[in-house]
Amino acid sequence: MTAHKITQLKDWGILFVEGPDASSFLQGQLTNSVLGLTRIPSATIAQGNAGVRLSGYCTAKGRLLASAWICLLQYQEQDRFALFVSRDLAAAFAKRLAMFVLRSKVKVTDVSHEWCVYGAMGLADTVKAHLPSDAIALAMTNTSANSNAERILFASQQLLPSQSSIPEDLSAWNVAEIASGIPRIVNATQDQFVPQMINLESIGGVDFKKGCYPGQEVVARSQYRGAIKRRLFLAKVHSEIQNCLPATEIIHEDDPGQPAGMVVLSAPDPENSGLIHLQIECKSDLAQSDKLHLSKVDGPALQLGKLPYSLIEI
Secondary structure: OOOOOOEEOOOEEEEEEEOOOHHHHHHOOEOOOOOOOOEEOOOOEEOHHHHOEEEEEEOOOOOEEEEEEEEEEOOOOOOEEEEEEEHHHHHHHHHHHHHOOOOOOOEEEEOOOOOEEEEEEOOHHHHHOOOOOOOEEEEOOOOOOOHHHOEEEEEEOOOOOHHHHOHHHHHHHHHHHHHHOOOOOOHHHOOOOOHHHHOHHHHOOOOOOOOOOOOHHHHHHHHHOOOOOEEEEEEEEEOOOOOOOOOOEEEEOOOOOOOOEEEEEEEEOOOOOOEEEEEEEEEHHHOOOOOEEEOOOOOOEEEEOOOOOOOOOO
């Protein structure tokens, strides 16, 4: 997918969190800090840690209910944060956040039905020339050494031309998302993972110095007491199934009665029929095994791949 080919991402949604207290409110809700973000005007791409943060939102037990890419917009005289999230949980996420606003001067809005989310791959300077004038845009963390693999997320109230829904471009985007090793929580995987179980802390999605948020004690304890026994891994599988849904179980031959993990995200290969790229969450001591199978003990065998980044271990 080249930079000028913009792909509509119908699986993505967007929330606005805005108001005089928006910054302090989000600071107390998310796994990562939002302080210090630089305000960006429309049609400008937020980049780097000063412009973009990846974060999670947890239950009191430290389990992720959502993950989000966040940027701060140049909007009137108050803060407006844009949170790019999976569309199938956007409404519920907005509703839950709103429950904790209380007396804060904050408004949480799911605008997924009014704003279309798009993706483009390539150098940010090249992509910028093709952005609509109202675009809210950010550069996602590039875990690849290939600068052309940089992924740009943006939202616009404009419905772009039909070229934005070319299936081949969407498939390329989805495979690139898998290859990045950066997880995305969807409705089927809510309440399944502590952040470290899907490597969120190793890709900058957890700030252990930021202070309290829901589940913070559990997340910190998992980090510093060596309780991380599960991780996110990359895998491939050859299967007649055209796609493999998130939360599909991973089974180990030697323990078929106890799932070894589950699918986090998947994407069929656009050039190789029957090949599916996967992000899986799995028990670490089983991850290098050649005995992992999809869905059942005699299901398709998984081939484990290598992450494009190092894991943070304590």
